[in-house]
Amino acid sequence: MCSVEQNPIFRDLSAEDPDPEVTEVESLCMNCHANGMTRLLLTRIPYYKNVVLMSFSCEECGYQNNEIQPGGAYAEFGVRWKLHVEQPADLNRQVVKSDYTRVRIPELDFEIPAQSQKGEVTTVEGIIARAVAGLTQDQASRRAEHPAAAEQIDAFVRRLQGARQLDKRWTLELEDASGNCFVENPEAPRKDSRCERTEFTRTTDQDHMLGIFTHEEVSDAPASNPSLLTPSDPSHNTYEQLVADEVLQFPTNCPDCNAPAATNMKLTKIPYFKEVVIMATVCDACGHRTNEVKSGGGVEEKGVRFEVRVASRDDFSRDILKSETCSMEIPELELEVGGRALGGRFSTAEGLLRATAAQLRTSPAWGTRGGRPPVYRGSWTPWRRSWSASAR
Known part of the structure; x- marks a missing residue:
């Protein structure tokens, strides 16, 4: 078998890219109804997100139009x-x-x-x-035909x-x-x-x-392709299989460049706590890496609050499980990491600080390139969900 080099589908927006892979499609001009040319460019604006740039031009009448469409997944909320x-x-x-x-x-x-x-x-x-x-834009003709409506528009x-x-x-x-x-x-x-x-x-x-439907709402799914909803093997994707297998791997797309990637998933038990699902994705095309921890059980009846006083180096080595909805605060630094920031992680106190510092270095003040960055007192806002939402 020959290996095919995988390139990111959404490349960084740069004037130095020798081959931006622009797709040209002949399309109808809505101004003169002649054939024009639409150019599509899948790119990634630095510190923003994946987008699709569309540019239309017509040589017959000179009409031009430019649009931008998001190329990523919808947020969970x-x-x-x-x-x-x-x-x-x-x-x-x-x-x-x-x-x-x-x-x-x-x-x-x-x-x-x-x-x-x-x-x-x-x-x-x-x-x-x-x-x-x-x-x-049409006030000149509106003043002649409908002077009363034109006056109201002028006032507004x-x-x-x-x-x-x-x-x-x-x-x-x-x-x-x-x-x-x-x-x-x-x-x-x-x-x-x-x-x-x-x-x-x-x-x-x-x-x-938004085009989001549940399996129950897609009534013709079982008739057209029953395998979409009902696995052929009764033990397929069951909880027992997750426990028995060491690591499960399934194909997905990179949350950063949308290139094909593989996600590894493992169910493990944290001592003195509960079972969790660890997921990790590595993209060979752009090198993007994500890891996330999700609870293997249900939601508890009550929330929980921990206060840890870091007084020695040993406190930096404490194991910490941070869920997606967990918020973190360091009053001495005036730092507050909001809910769902950094995703779910099983790390240490030092690891959480390093992850926070890493995202602060890669995320500017008005946005972020991917994931959910830390939030200083709620000031910064995430753009895209981590792997768990983009692969749903």
């Missing part, structure tokens, strides 16, 4: 952002919004519904500028321009069911005093909007 715009610096905050981001300004009774605009990387002021441009545009000039304080609210939405924190790593971020569980309708 939806996200809501609430920014209190009080200073001119707030207008310059970076905002990343996907196709499923809903934008609201309650003070102006203004809303941009989800899926009404394409995803983009912009600023707070850019959101208002795009809204003003969209409202005023003046209110938007007032918000753009920051005549008074206002609030920007973003809601994204996909979880791929972000607002920059210019004060990072300190806590953002004017911006709040909360997560929410998606409804069934929102899951369907």
